[in-house]
Amino acid sequence: MIHARGLSRTFRKKRGKQASEVKAVAGVDLDVEAGEIVGFLGPNGAGKTTTMRMLTTLLTPTAGTATVAGCDLLTDPVGVRRRIGYVSQAGSTAPENRAGEELVSHARLYGVSTAEATERGKRLFTELDLEGLWERQPKAMSGGQRRRLDIAMGLVHVPGLVFLDEPTTGLDPQARANLWQHIEGLRSERGTTVFLTTHYLDEADALCDRVLVIDKGAIVASGTPDELKSSVGGDLLTVTVPRADLAAEVAGRMGALPGAEAPTVDGDRVSCRVPAGGSALVALLRDLDAAGIEVAGVESRRPSLDDVFLTVTGRSLRDGEHPTEPVPEQEPAR
Numbered sequence: 653m654i655h656a657r658g659l660s661r662t663f664r665k666k667r668g669k670q671a672s673e674v675k676a677v678a679g680v681d682l683d684v685e686a687g688e689i690v691g692f693l694g695p696n697g698a699g700k701t702t703t704m705r706m707l708t709t710l711l712t713p714t715a716g717t718a719t720v721a722g723c724d725l726l727t728d729p730v731g732v733r734r735r736i737g738y739v740s741q742a743g744s745t746a747p748e749n750r751a752g753e754e755l756v757s758h759a760r761l762y763g764v765s766t767a768e769a770t771e772r773g774k775r776l777f778t779e780l781d782l783e784g785l786w787e788r789q790p791k792a793m794s795g796g797q798r799r800r801l802d803i804a805m806g807l808v809h810v811p812g813l814v815f816l817d818e819p820t821t822g823l824d825p826q827a828r829a830n831l832w833q834h835i836e837g838l839r840s841e842r843g844t845t846v847f848l849t850t851h852y853l854d855e856a857d858a859l860c861d862r863v864l865v866i867d868k869g870a871i872v873a874s875g876t877p878d879e880l881k882s883s884v885g886g887d888l889l890t891v892t893v894p895r896a897d898l899a900a901e902v903a904g905r906m907g908a909l910p911g912a913e914a915p916t917v918d919g920d921r922v923s924c925r926v927p928a929g930g931s932a933l934v935a936l937l938r939d940l941d942a943a944g945i946e947v948a949g950v951e952s953r954r955p956s957l958d959d960v961f962l963t964v965t966g967r968s969l970r971d972g973e974h975p976t977e978p979v980p981e982q983e984p985a986r
């Protein structure tokens with residue numbers, strides 16, 4: 653459904669007399685098969701939105717090729733546009749128009765009849781918890797309601813491929829859960845392919861068949877959430893000791909567990925990665941008990957997608973809470 657090779661975008665920035673280049677996306681190869689839900693993750697400024705804007709024809713690549721929904725991105729952008737839905741971070745509704753009318757006229761642009769567009773629109777309003785807001789102007793809606801309206805706009809023409817740029821940012825937990833259900837429903841009932849960016853790792857874990865991690869404009873990891881988590885190298889075992897002077901002894905015994913990586917000590921906490929946390933924990937507790945060493949707490953934790961992030965990008969996704977400032981667009985560097 654999406655096949656991109658060497659997709660790149662360089663921006664030229666001018667500050668006073670100084671010109672510089674930003675390689676926002678640097679040679680991305682990616683494949684998304686029909687019916688997949690694929691999550692695109694990366695720290696702030698990694699190149700997610702730029703990649704998405706290229707794949708949706710809103711931005712011209714400086715290099716590379718892609719086919720999107722069966723159409724060539726460079727030679728048939730109109731074909732791509734007709735076959736996709738795109739929900740940008742900024743949204744696409746005019747603040748003054750009535751929500752329902754806006755939705756119907758959007759679907760009409762794709763050749764859907766008014767009757768059918770109205771029926772689909774009303775169904776989407778119910779499913780996305782927007783009932784009673786058909787006549788409301790977006791400017792008089794809450795942020796979460798507007799976000800859900802944006803999503804309805806991206807779906808009303810029933811595209812086979814939907815791009816969602818941070819669809820659940822700003823939604824409350826209930827609305828997020830509804831949207832996840834809706835996205836899963838799109839796939840199971842209509843075979844829709846979904847390509848989404850998110851900052852929520854639990855979302856990627858729960859919703860996505862596959863995850864691609866981008867950092868500094870390049871794909872640095874890809875796989876199912878489980879594959880990525882297993883690639884981190886085992887479960888994280890943590891023992892808390894009642895007195896910090898016991899930590900070195902515990903670290904020595906932990907490091908002797910089969911397949912254990914070198915333990916780290918942080919005050920009264922000793923941690924290391926082991927291939928199988930459950931059995932390692934039992935063995936360690938027996939060993940410590942036999943040696944008469946008391947422990948204050950133990951934990952064995954499976955790697956999370958955040959651990960994957962830390963391993964492949966050297967940063968936690970939670971480090972970059974603040975989105976990068978948008979920079980005025982310049983001509984692409986050729």
Ligand SMILES: Nc1ncnc2c1ncn2[C@@H]1O[C@H](COP(=O)(O)OP(=O)(O)OP(=O)(O)O)[C@@H](O)[C@H]1O
Pocket residue numbers: 663664665674675676677694695696697698699700701702703974975976977979980981982
């Ligand atoms: N129009 C532009 N002009 C100049 N530089 C840009 C432009 N758009 C993006 N960039 C730069 O390209 C890089 C990638 O930005 P992009 O918005 O694709 O990242 P992102 O992964 O979507 O980040 P976020 O998670 O913060 O939305 C950043 O360094 C950004 O500052």
